[in-house]
Amino acid sequence: MLRRGSALVVSAVLLVSCSTTEGTPQPAADSPVQGGTLVAAISADPGQLNPAITTSGDVHTASELMYNGLVSLTPDREPVGELAESWDVEDNGALYRFHLREGVTWHDGEPFTSADVKFSFEKVLLKYHSRTAASVGQALESISTPDERTVEFRFKEPYAPFPLQLDVTEAPIIPEHIYAGTDPLENPANLEPVGTGPFAFESYKPGAEIRLVRNPDYFIDGQPLLDEVVLRVIPDAESQVIALEAGEVDWLFGVPGADLARLEEDGGFEFLRTNVNPGGSNCIMTVSFNLEKPVFQDVRTRRAVATAINSQQFVDRVLFGQGKVAEAPISSGIDFAHADDLSGMPTYDKQAAEDLLDAAGWIRQGDGTRVAQGVQGIPDGTPLSFGFTLFTSFAAYGDLFKAQLADVGIDVELDPQEPDIFAETVFVDRDFDSNIISYCNGADPEIGVKRMYVSSTIGPVPFSNAAAYSNPMVDSLFDQARTTVDPGERGEVYRQIQEILVEDLPYFWVVETEATRVYSSRCGGFSQAGHFAEAAYCRQ
C-alpha cells in the first residue's frame, strides 16, 4: 500500500510540475511576428542531414531549411533566383550562365563562391543524388567558373528542363571547404551540417529531434522570423495527430485522411493543401499494364479496365478528398506540360467497359465472370483474371480496384508487397500482370515522366517503365521536348505525347494525390515544401 501511495504522490508532483497553462484559442495570426519556436513533426529519423547525397524524403524534409539551391520554385513551379541572382541562356539552351548572389556566407562564416557550386555538382550531386545524376548527369558536358560569382553549365545539346532542377530538393549546394577531399557519404558534417540556408544547425539527437536556429546573416532581408525550428521525430501518424492536438507540435507535413475531418471540425488549426513534397512532387497513382502479358496485348482490354475505374471513388474513399481525378498522363502541377482536355482519356462508363470487353472477346458467363472466346494468344475458355501487385500500404487502392473491376466481370487477384520487394518483382523479375505505383512527376516531365514511357528505360531500373511500353514516336518526341527551350513549344510537344499515350494506354492515370499540411492557428507564413518555414512565424 505504501508503494501505491508514493506512486500517487509522484504522479501528483509530476502533474503540478508539468501542467501547462492553456490559453484561449487565438484567431489565425495574420500579421508576422519576430521570434519564437516552431515545433514540427517528421515521420522518420533521417539518419544523416546531407540532402546532396540522397533523394530520401526523410533526409530532405529534415535538412532543406539549412541549405539553398541556385534557384527556388514558386508555388506555380516557376524558377526564381536563390543563390543565383540571375542567369542567361545561350546557344539555344546548351549553355546556362548563372550570376551568383553577392555576400552570401556559409553558416561557419566562410564566403560562398562559384567553386562551391562546381564542387557540389561534380563531386556530389552528379554521383550520389539519383535524380540529378540520372538526368542532368547524362546531358551535361562541363562546368566552368570564369570568376567567383559566375558558373557556366555547358550541355552536349540544348537542355530545357535545367532551371527546374536547381532548387534545394534537386540540387542543394554544399560547402567545398568542408567536403573537399573526403568521402561525402561519410563526412562528419553530414551530422552537423554547414549550409547557407535560413536556419543553421544547432543539435541532432538521433531518433528524437533536430534543432535549428535562425541564421542571422541570411541573404533575404527580414527572414527568417522564427528564432528556432525543432523537428521532432514521431513515427506513428496517429501519434502525430494526437501530439498536434495536445499542443506538443505546431506543424504536421501530412495527416491521415480519416483524421482530417476531425481536425477541421475541432478548430484551432490551419490547413495547406499541396502536391509538393521533399520526397517527390506532382504524384499520380498510376495503374501499369504489363504489355508483355497476353491479357494486355489488346488495347481494347486495357481501355475497358481504364473505363471501368471510377476515379472519383478513389478520391472520396481512399484519399478522403486529399487529391483529385487525374485528367492526363502529366500532372496538372506541371502547368506548361499538362494537357487538360484530351478526348481519348478514359472516363468511368460501366456500359462502355462491358462493350469493350465483349468486343475484345471476353464473354460474360452465366455466373457473371468472363471467359476468352477468340482472344489472340489466349486459349478459349480462360477466365478473365489477372494479378494486381501493390505496396502493402496501398491496400485500400487494391480493395477498391478489385471491387470496381468485379462489377464488369473481371477477377483481380491482389498481391501486396513491401516496397523494395515490389521493385524487384516488377522491374527486375517482371513477374506481374498489373500494378499501381505512385509516380511522382517532379517539377518537369524530364525528371519523373519520361522514365515511364521511353523504351530505353525498360529494364531492371526501379520505378521506370513498368509497362515495358515502346513507341519510337514517343521516344523521339521526348528527345525533342528535352531540347526545345521555349516553354510554349515544349508544352505542345508534351501535348502530342499525351495524345498518343491516352490512345495506347500502357498505363491508366487514376488520381493526383495531395498532402495536407496542418498547423496551429497561432502560426502562419508557411510555404509548400523545402523552405517551408523560411518566412513562417508563431505567436508564443
Added chain:
Amino acid sequence: MSWGYLLRRLAQLVPTSALILLVGFALIHLAPGDPVLALAGEHGDAEYYDFMRAKFGLDQPLHEQLFTFVANMAHGDLGTSYVQGRPASQIILERLPATLLLTATALTIASILGLGFGIFTATRRRAWQDTTATTVLLATYAAPVFLIGQALILLFALGAGWFPVQGMTSAVTPSNSFGHAVDVAHHLVLPALVLAAPEVAVIGRLTRVGLLQELGSDHVRTARAKGSPPSIVVAKHALRGAVMPVVTVIGNRVAHLASGAVVVEVVFGWPGMGRLLVDALRDQDSPIILGIFLLVSLTVMTANLLTDLVYVWLDPRVLFS
C-alpha cells in the same frame, strides 16, 4: 556450482552468437529486396545503381561479402551503415541508453507490481479482490501492446493531460540537469507502464500460483502452528519458495521486453534501439540489423545465465555441474 561451469557457460556465448549472426546474415541477404533500391529510391538510372552497389561492396558474390563480414567481425567491426555512413556500432550505442532506460524501468515496475499483485491475490483467494485483479491481469496480458499504448495516450496524455504524448524530452529543454531528469521521467511513465503491462500479468499470476501452493505446504503450516503472524508467514516462509519459478520467468521475459520495446518505441516516439531496428529493416541496412541482433541475443543469453545463478543463490540445493 563450480567456476568451471561458469566458464563453460560464458564460452558457449561465442559459438551461439556466431551462429545467430550467420543465420541473420543469410536471412538478410537471401531475402528478396535490395538495400541500394531502399537507399536510392526512384529516379536513378542503371549506372547509378551499379555505382552504389560497388560502393557498398554489394556487387561482390555473397560468399565474399560473408568473408568480409566475418573478417570485420573478428576485429569487432560491425561495418558501416549504408544510410548513415557511420560505424554501425556507434549508431547502435547512441540509441542503446534510451532502450535500456525503458526496458529496465519496465522490468522493475513489472517485478514490483507483479509480486505485489501475486501476494495480494494469493492472500485473498476467491475473494472479490482476487477475482477482479485476476481478470484485469488476464485482460492486460491478452491485449496487444499498441492497443494499450494508444488507450493510455488518449486517456492520460490527450484526455487528462497528465503526461506528454510522445518523445523522451520536451521540445523546450529544461536548463538544468535535475529539470532534465524530471522531464525524462515524466515522458517515461506511460511507455514504461505499457511495456510492463503484460509482464505484470505474467509475474503476478505466477506468483499467485506459487504462493498458493506454498501456503498449503507443511512448513508453512508448521510456521503458522508456531504462532508466526500471517505477514511473517507469507514474507519469510512462503515467498522464498514461491518466487523460484518467478525468477526464471523474469529472466526469460527479457527477450519479450526487447521485442515489446520495438512496438512501444514506435507508438510513443521513444528514440531507442527498437525504432532504429524498424528503420534499418525498412532500409535493409544490414550492418545495423546484424549489430542489433547480436546485442539482443547477447543480452538474452546473459539474462538467462544470471537467472541460473540467482537460482543457486535462492535454493542452494540446485547444483550445476
